[in-house]
Amino acid sequence: MSAEDRVDILLGNPRKAVIAMAIPLILSLLVSQVNVLADRAWCAGLGDDAMSAIAVVTPVYLTIVGLGSGIGVGASAVISRMIGADKKEKASATAVQSIIFGLLFGLILTPIIFLGQNDLLAILSKENILGISEDYMLPYTLFIIVLVFNGVIIGILNGQGATQYSMYLTVIQAVVNIALDPIMIYSLDMGLPGASIATVIATIVSTMLGVLLILSKKTFLPISRSAFHYDGECMKLLLKAGVPQMLEYAVLYFMDAVLNVIVLMSAEGSHALTVYSVPDNLMMLVVIPAMAIGSALIPVASSAFGQRDVNRMRDSFKFALKIGITTVFILAMIVEIFPEQCLYIFSYSGEMMENRPEMVAMLRVMCFYISFFAFTPICSGYMQAMGHPNRSLILALWRNALLIMFYLIAIQQTDLTAIAYALVCGHSIAAVTILVVTLLTGRQVSKRMMSQDGIKSS
Template identity: 25%
Template sequence: MKQQSERLGTEPIPKLLAKLSIPAMIGMFVMAFYNVVDTLFIARGVGILGVAGVSIGFPVMMILMAVAGAVGIGGASVISRKLGNNEQETANQALGNIFIMMVVVSAVATIGAFTFLEPLLILFGATPDIMPYAMDYLFPIMAGSIFFTFAFASNNIIRSEGNSKFAMITMIIPAVLNIILDPIFIFGLDMGVKGASIATVISQASVVLVIAQYFLRGKSTLAIGKQYMKVRIGLVKEILFIGLPAFVRQVGGSAMMVAINAMLIKFGGEFEVGVFGIVQKLSMFAIMPMIGLLQGMQPIVGYNFGANNQGRLKETILLGLKVSTLMSVIVFVVMLAIPDWLMMIFTSEAAVIDAGAQAIRIIFAAAIIIGAQIISGGLYQALGMARPAFLLSIARQMLFLIPLVLILPHLFDLGVVGVWIAFPVADVLAFFLSAYFLYKDRKLFFVSKEEKRVQLEKTSPSS
């Protein structure tokens, strides 16, 4: 086993978490920055209808990412625990089965681009004015889905073996390339929204070549070969079962977008859909560092759980919760203090700025508690505890947010404001559910006073 995987069970937790989380945070930051810049170019080069088209098409893309994410995260959990338990052969087989599933998923998406894309967009709320922009954005992405699925799933696998720096590189390469290509295709070649989409596909294709070289040249702890590229039903079931919460969370995000867009069109119009398209990109930018922290934690948690090292497991979880809470406080302060300035990055239209600033202040009113929600669901996933991971993954978006989005606009003539209010209410409810699970499993997650005393004795100079 390579040193990058062995250190998951030996290196001091604060140092190890920093080594794994900071590259993940940088990678997520760059990815989020690319999403913001992408929206900025579309807003400046096409207009608010172009942003609305992307906003309508994005849920379809989220479903594609949901499948790849479920396979990648589920596979990463299996691989981390198998490596921790010295089951190298099974870990290699898991990798082979992940690749097989990605080929199947991308084939279905590519066929869908040529057959049922327009009806799907109508189902997701595209109006006649928005449809051309949504089609231009989504068709190239679905046609080139093999690059998205492979890159998205492989990133989780690379991180699961402890190679966080390379995982970061696989996120930075497409993001930087996309930022460079966007103005060329959108403005230089006058391709509008379609140009942004093609730039994204080219960027993802480039990083797939880099990832392929990583595995083929033996830089990974894992091995690939014909003997591992055979469907093993037991492994497939385990990967999908553990990855199910991630799939549901992403699909829930897609359903949430559909519900929000429908309510915004009903109580406002296409203008509000465009405004939310901008706010949603800012929201992704805000939570990406917390997701990066979680991605750094998951291989440590999975490996030490597999190795039955409870002390390191608990120390990782407690530190992660503390850091994520600090991040939540920073997001809360920034979003409530300067929402107007954030909107000005995308547009100079006063109406868009005012509407977006109001939405941001309401949506992030309870942002101070979102860190614990993100960390808790991911922890259960890393441990292979699918049932609580599943419930926590669907809680905020599907159990709370979607019903609130559909109900609140009708109450007290709230209209569009009711859509925004649904966010902080859902955050509060999801937080209490996360707190309940963490308290219920506190013996597994948190270090007791006696355990802390024993750890201090082991690490003291006199011991």
């Protein structure tokens, strides 16, 4: 399929466009999550403390990756909007500005995290896992610029409808990581830090291939080396769309670290964190269709916004919401029926095997929260496409405030499944809130667009 064909799909039937873009994104996110779970599976043989250290560091790692993804999502929205408005040069300029901003941001963030890493982990973990957490985190800290820049590259590709290319990059990254994990962890006797080193190497490979792809002529937007200069107008548009998304991802992922700290405050300590974090990571596998559809919705609805086509914009959201929530619900019910089989790979060692009954009980309850959580990426993506990322950010803060409140109540209980019930309560209230705000925002934006001359209203 040529670059022009991909753009034709992006600008065509919204339902077909959402499906066409979501399928490679689902595969991409699936491989990415399998990659994360593979790390946990290999490290399960290292014992309870290693699994707890992964649970402590993972939210910090995902926050860093999320900052890069936030820039990428902002770039994707603006690029698609420009393509929809037939402003190809501006779309290319926006891609260049996102590259410049991503590199500068990564360079600035690296020394900040490096200097504050140990103090941060001291707050997020307990003394018995602090040392191993610091060792596991260090490779991520040293290569922050790569972790951030990878998300920027993916966003540029998605913005021009080239989601299959971003899928290829993610698959390559996962394959390299999964292949290196046992070598680094066991063959070279690096232990837990070997897992993060493998992830960094895999990310470097993926990022380098992505850069070569963007600079080639295989994508719709022409980006040459001579185009790399500052453009104030495009940078402003990028920051307006990207910064709120960066903050939303930072809130989303770093709040996991805060919730982990609350779990560690329970009477069970690091044991509770292991029992809680493994099923919760499995739930992230279940919600992948909604996350992929939400990501696919951004360029599709953004291009409709750029075309000033209200009906196409609305239709894309309704379809995305229906198919996304339904798919996640079906997957959650499958996990509910087969929880032990789903958890087996994470509890094969003697120490972890003892945790399996508690993890099964936790997983069964968690299956009821994930369908509510699925509203978040889809509604957030639609508000980003309509040019209101700030509202999505505010709702993310509201959701996490709810979760903190319910978690603090849950850790007072003797049964660890109370934490899972806290997730159900928090996400159900948050789902209703974000859906109502999204529908009201959509109505407001549609009325404004239809009141202007030259708007398509049918």
